[in-house]
Amino acid sequence: MNDFLFIFRRDENDIPKLSPEQMQEDTQKWIDWIGGIAAQNKLNNRGNRLERTGKVVKADNMITDGPYMELKEAIGGYIVVTAESLDEAAELAKGCPIFNYKGNVEVREIKAM
Amino acid sequence: MQQQELIPHLFRTEYRKIVAVLCSLFGLQHIETAEDLVSDTFLSAAELWGQKGVPENPAAWLYTVAKNKTKNHLRRVANFDKKISKELSNEGVAEIELDLSEENINDSQLAMMFAVCDPSVAKEAQVALALNLLCGFDAQEIADAFLTNKDVVYKRIQRAKEKLRSENISLAYPTVNEISTRMDSVLSTIYLLFNEGYYSSSQNSVLRKDLCWEAMRLCYLLVSNDIANTTSANALLSLMCFHASRFEARLNEHGELILYKDQDTSLWNEELIVKGRYYLKIAFADGDLSKYHFEAAIASWHTIKEDSPEKWATVLQLYDQLLQLEYSPMAAFNRIYVLSKVRGKQQAIEEAEQLNIVKNHFYYTLLGKLHEGIDDTLALSYFKTALTLAITDPEKKLIMAHMHELAE
Numbered sequence: 117m118n119d120f121l122f123i124f125r126r127d128e129n130d131i132p133k134l135s136p137e138q139m140q141e142d143t144q145k146w147i148d149w150i151g152g153i154a155a156q157n158k159l160n161n162r163g164n165r166l167e168r169t170g171k172v173v174k175a176d177n178m179i180t181d182g183p184y185m186e187l188k189e190a191i192g193g194y195i196v197v198t199a200e201s202l203d204e205a206a207e208l209a210k211g212c213p214i215f216n217y218k219g220n221v222e223v224r225e226i227k228a229m
Numbered sequence: 230m231q232q233q234e235l236i237p238h239l240f241r242t243e244y245r246k247i248v249a250v251l252c253s254l255f256g257l258q259h260i261e262t263a264e265d266l267v268s269d270t271f272l273s274a275a276e277l278w279g280q281k282g283v284p285e286n287p288a289a290w291l292y293t294v295a296k297n298k299t300k301n302h303l304r305r306v307a308n309f310d311k312k313i314s315k316e317l318s319n320e321g322v323a324e325i326e327l328d329l330s331e332e333n334i335n336d337s338q339l340a341m342m343f344a345v346c347d348p349s350v351a352k353e354a355q356v357a358l359a360l361n362l363l364c365g366f367d368a369q370e371i372a373d374a375f376l377t378n379k380d381v382v383y384k385r386i387q388r389a390k391e392k393l394r395s396e397n398i399s400l401a402y403p404t405v406n407e408i409s410t411r412m413d414s415v416l417s418t419i420y421l422l423f424n425e426g427y428y429s430s431s432q433n434s435v436l437r438k439d440l441c442w443e444a445m446r447l448c449y450l451l452v453s454n455d456i457a458n459t460t461s462a463n464a465l466l467s468l469m470c471f472h473a474s475r476f477e478a479r480l481n482e483h484g485e486l487i488l489y490k491d492q493d494t495s496l497w498n499e500e501l502i503v504k505g506r507y508y509l510k511i512a513f514a515d516g517d518l519s520k521y522h523f524e525a526a527i528a529s530w531h532t533i534k535e536d537s538p539e540k541w542a543t544v545l546q547l548y549d550q551l552l553q554l555e556y557s558p559m560a561a562f563n564r565i566y567v568l569s570k571v572r573g574k575q576q577a578i579e580e581a582e583q584l585n586i587v588k589n590h591f592y593y594t595l596l597g598k599l600h601e602g603i604d605d606t607l608a609l610s611y612f613k614t615a616l617t618l619a620i621t622d623p624e625k626k627l628i629m630a631h632m633h634e635l636a637e
Contacts, residue, residue, distance in 0.1 A: 155560075
């Protein structure tokens with residue numbers, strides 16, 4: 117079994133304004149989806165969401181405020197799953213609520229140091 | 230209670246109390262001496278009560294006889310060996326008063342609980358030892374509970390006792406530091422004990438209420454103690470109160486399990502439900518959430534029998550969070566059932582098929598339930614498979630109840 121990082125990306129501009137009820141519903145979808153992975157005993161780390169703001173530090177000690185990448189591909193959060201293969205890990209990413217707002221999941225195998 | 234039932238009952242409840250008090254007097258180095266003295270006391274009870282009848286207050290009788298036997302023992306030992314008597318000050322055996330007050334029994338048992346869960350003792354040995362010393366289980370009963378054999382358990386207990394001796398572990402009130410390192414194993418031991426009583430994998434009695442009450446009593450000892458009164462302990466106690474509230478409703482007169490939806494709610498114990506809510510509130514007041522928090526919260530929803538979308542959606546979230554915190558096959562099974570209530574059977578079936586799980590009777594029973602109304606023939610075949618895999622009679626009867634329901 118290997119560990120895989122799921123990186124959730126979405127277009128920051130595309131995130132709809134949600135009412136408190138809709139936000140709660142959205143949160144529930146995420147919890148259920150991650151719960152489904154946990155129920156298969158394949159969740160290694162429930163991960164975290166990331167704040168929208170950030171800074172980027174560059175070689176010449178220059179620090180800039182985010183966005184640091186294309187706004188379209190901003191990282192919203194991550195989790196770590198356990199699977200036999202990259203293919204199996206990719207299967208697990210299906211049904212992720214990020215697709216509801218046109219985001220995507222990048223699946224990367226973690227190579228232990 | 231008849232004498233032949235009374236002595237085993239008292240053995241269960243009183244044996245370990247006296248052992249705990251004797252151990253706090255002698256130290257854990259002399260754990261076997263303590264156990265011998267108490268066993269001897271029960272032997273006397275079995276002989277004398279048979280001839281002369283049961284005394285008016287059997288527990289008090291046991292305490293008195295245990296005290297006398299302890300004094301006699303110490304006198305004998307003092308003649309041969311100064312080891313124990315030295316530790317007991319110089320005032321002489323006659324001055325020794327065995328304090329079998331409720332308070333001292335509680336303190337001794339609490340100290341024993343934390344000593345048993347000393348990190349030097351292996352986890353599985355801790356559980357066996359706790360069941361033995363704190364709950365009066367013999368090796369055979371522990372072996373039955375954990376589906377292993379008696380010799381294995383016996384050796385495990387002996388090794389654990391040897392460890393307590395060799396590590397020179399003291400029976401003292403737990404410190405704040407010990408609470409943080411040992412509380413988890415103390416709680417998991419209590420939790421196992423309760424489950425053994427509630428779900429009872431052993432054959433004879435379907436519901437071993439005694440075990441459940443004992444588990445609740447031990448947990449109550451924790452929450453009554455200033456240092457041991459953690460939010461997780463409250464969560465566990467809450468969970469046990471909620472489960473125990475359905476004692477009278479979950480078995481019929483033949484000792485067979487009654488499905489939750491068929492239970493007579495008037496038999497649910499309102500007092501225990503109220504207690505469960507009380508401890509749940511304390512548990513969620515602050516601090517980290519443990520698996521007991523989520524299980525207790527789930528159990529609290531099950532004390533509300535009316536179905537509502539809100540109920541099932543909330544329970545699903547709780548299972549999601551429980552599984553994220555700590556995976557267990559049972560939680561994964563139960564989550565699927567709840568998922569079927571929230572998202573429909575089709576999605577639940579899909580997720581059930583993805584479960585990375587041993588295909589046991591629980592699994593096939595679940596698949597049977599999910600296919601009900603979608604494909605009854607398939608549902609029946611799942612129930613049949615479940616029936617061939619079930620081990621105990623109550624499990625088989627429960628599956629047959631599902632099959633019966635399907636045929637209706």
